[in-house]
Amino acid sequence: MRAVASPGLEVSDARQVLQRVFGYDSFRGSQQEIVDHVIGGGDALVLMPTGGGKSLCYQIPSLVRPGVGVVVSPLIALMQDQVDALNELGVRAGFLNSTQNYEQRRQTEAAFASGELDLLYLAPERLRLDSTLDLLGRGEVSVFAIDEAHCVAQWGHDFRPDYLALSVLHERWPEVPRIALTATATQATRREIATRLELTGARHFVSDFDRPNIQYRIAPKNDPRKQLLQLLRTEHAGDAGIVYRLSRAEVERTAEFLVANGIDALPYHAGLDKEVRAAHQSRFLREDGLVMVATIAFGMGIDKPDVRFVAHLDLPKSVEGYYQETGRAGRDGQPSTAWMAYGLQDVVQQRKLIELSEGDDAHRRTLSRHLDAMLALCETVECRRTQLLAYFGQDSAMACQNCDTCLAPPESWDGTVAAQKLLSTVVRLDRERNQKFGAGQIIDILRGKKTPKVEQFRHDSLSVFGVGADLSDNEWRGVIRQLLAQRLLSVEGDYGTLVLTESSGEVLRREDPRQVLLRTEPKRAAAPTAKSKTAKQAAQDMPPEAEPVFQRLRAWRAATAREENKAPFIIFHDSTLRQIAAAQPSTLDELAGISGVGEQKLAKYGQAVLDALADEPSSGSELFQD
Structure with missing residues (x-):
């Protein structure tokens, strides 16, 4: 002993x-x-x-x-x-x-x-x-x-x-x-x-990999910073959260954009001075409602329990990375959001990074497998949580009813003909003109647009010119993105030109072509139709009438944390304060029965907690603004 x-x-x-x-x-x-x-x-x-x-x-x-x-x-x-x-x-x-x-x-x-x-x-x-x-x-x-x-x-x-x-x-x-x-x-x-x-x-x-309090959502990318701002204003006003960006420059730009729009945000990446990084991390841990915009250099081991959202504005490289990063939300078990904006350029960029990566072919194949699994999660029409858990070898018999594909089920369609049209365009440019182009030019050809670039290269004379007028630009971008995800199309070179893969021929063959099922591109990003399934549980943990008491306790904790120069959650987690607010103990013995109140904390903070409980808002409610 x-x-x-x-x-x-x-x-x-x-x-x-x-x-x-x-x-x-x-x-x-x-x-x-x-x-x-x-x-x-x-x-x-x-x-x-x-x-x-x-x-x-x-x-x-x-x-x-x-x-x-x-x-x-x-x-x-x-x-x-x-x-x-x-x-x-x-x-x-x-x-x-x-x-x-x-x-x-x-x-x-x-x-x-x-x-x-x-x-x-x-x-x-x-x-x-x-x-x-x-x-x-x-x-x-x-x-x-x-x-x-x-x-x-x-x-x-x-x-x-x-x-x-x-x-x-x-x-x-x-x-x-x-x-x-x-x-x-x-x-x-x-x-x-x-x-x-x-x-x-x-x-x-x-252990069970499921985090049922986290709502997983992946939205079509369309001006991601504005999409993020909309998410924060409508669902997470005043909440602490983490926003992940792939590059240092995007971290800086996104943090500046949020600050300019009234969101208290800080940047974090390896290019910042060590003291600046330490100061920003300290503020994030010690203050309420801060948003940290960061590369993946930030987050491992962060114990802050009340991170209410994690947002990705760039595609993670692997499901492991995505799960690790989104898991920093909702450590306290309360409803939280894992949100991502995802588009065609993400797929092109990640494929290019793999092509240019250090290491041998075996390493690049490993990176490709990781990316394929991440793309499958993004493109699925099934429950995202079920697919996420399956990646780690955990079976889930039922859909979660707490991800976007459960709350607003997407539709799929037979995209075989569309895929054939697109792949045929890539073939004809290569074989007839010895040319390769990126997604934008391919879509203009399919849509029959006589742009200066189309006329310059006489692409309006191709037999495939205009054969895809039935689909919009956004729909064609979705087709390209999903063909890249299914490895029926690839990218090469610094300009991300589109090229065929070994599997492309299975779709282009005349007899018994491979069927290509595609996810229907939404006209606009779908808003969630339900809150986290644990929201009711959270309300049951603390009755509505206990909310003012909880806020008093948070105010006391914030003031104490400032005096002691430590993160508030080191004193007590929100979950412990909720239990105290609901039970409203009047003695130290009763307080000792609250989960999370050990002997040392009882001795150090017990009487102060009882005093905060006994204090009435009318005795100076302005003191209790957290």
């Missing part, structure tokens, strides 16, 4: 730690099984969606087993907040990374060596240093936790080369249990994680 929360507090088992330190009455899902397995000395590979409670799976074994839990994390910018959150619970936590000066590192190292820490966070690159390995050898390690373990997948979306050296942990400390954790991994990625980290004998724990 070890003292963890305060001098004299001893814990004898995992459930006691859960209740007394973290303030929860019971484990969720497979947490208990994982914790017991690691406490017993077993290695584990854990897949659990964002917000599912992965951290408890290594924090509790670290507190129960003798020694210090060592957590390997790539999230240097977030280590301070992670340690602050644990210290708030009375857990003795520290970190070692490049942000510290010599004296800070020395103090942390001394605390580890003398057994005065419960958890030590390390950046993976530090384990390449002999000095770090020597330090770990001078203390007693209870557990090695490898967080964000998908970073070891060499061709994955978040690959970090330093993760490849983490097999040293097993080699140097074979008796110390290791637990590798990630929110996203296919079966192939799980095998790669196990092999590269020498966890082939580890027990695998795969």
Whole structure:
């Protein structure tokens, strides 16, 4: 048994730690099984969606087993907040990374060596240093936790080369249990994680990937920044959210556009000065209602529970990346939105990036498979959630009724003739004129438009000129996009010219051509017809009359967070404040029964919470504006 929360507090088992330190009455899902397995000395590979409670799976074994839990994390910018959150619970936590000066590192190292820490966070690159390995050898390690373990997948979306050296942990400390954790991994990625980290004998724990509180929607791209602004104004006014863009320049332009239109937004990308990035991240974590516009350099490990939306204005490269990024919304279980604007240029751009990517042909084939799966998700006429879960090997028998294809089912049509017309146009340009063009010129030819460029190249004399007048420009762009998605068409070169693929001939053959089913292009982006299916559940968690009390508690929390210079959710999550507002406890004993109120937080904030509950709005309601 070890003292963890305060001098004299001893814990004898995992459930006691859960209740007394973290303030929860019971484990969720497979947490208990994982914790017991690691406490017993077993290695584990854990897949659990964002917000599912992965951290408890290594924090509790670290507190129960003798020694210090060592957590390997790539999230240097977030280590301070992670340690602050644990210290708030009375857990003795520290970190070692490049942000510290010599004296800070020395103090942390001394605390580890003398057994005065419960958890030590390390950046993976530090384990390449002999000095770090020597330090770990001078203390007693209870557990090695490898967080964000998908970073070891060499061709994955978040690959970090330093993760490849983490097999040293097993080699140097074979008796110390290791637990590798990630929110996203296919079966192939799980095998790669196990092999590269020498966890082939580890027990695998795969949780339910479904996040039912997230509503998945993919809209046709048509001026995406204005589409985003409409989403924020109509559905997420004043909400915190993340907007992902592919390039640094688009991050800057989108953030400026939002600010110019009255949205409090900040940019984040690797080209910004390190101090600026840190300041923007800190503001996002500590303030309410900020929108972060970022490249994928931002977001991993972000614990902010009240992110209400994640928007993509560019196509993600893989389903793994998309799931990881959208999973940053709604960690608190409340209704949230994953929204994407998607169009033809996204497909062309991603195909070009793969063609120009570093690596061998096998690597490019892997990237193509990832993109194909992402395109299939975008183009499906079935339930998006069902397809998303199936990608990770999870069957779902029923449609979710909480994605756009469930709420406003799209139609499909037989596009075989349209595909033949388009592919024939590409063939004739190549064979008769030795020419290749992009989508715009092909559509003008099909639509019979006598543009200056059409007349310059005498394309109005082609036999296919005007054969596609029955479809609009937007519909033809949809045909091209979907043929690219189905690999019946491809792009090449810097200008994205359209070329045939090996499969194109199956559609063009005269006898028994391959049928091409296409998704009907909407005339305009469909608005959601229903709120998240968990909205009623959320209302049940807190009755309407408790809303003013909840807002008072949030105001108290915001003021306390400012005084202590920490993120508000480190004090209490919104979910805990909702429970307090609904129950309105009048004593510390009653408050202690609220989930999320552990002994340390009860001692530190309990009376202040009771005072906030007892305070009437009329005594100065202006003080309670969050």
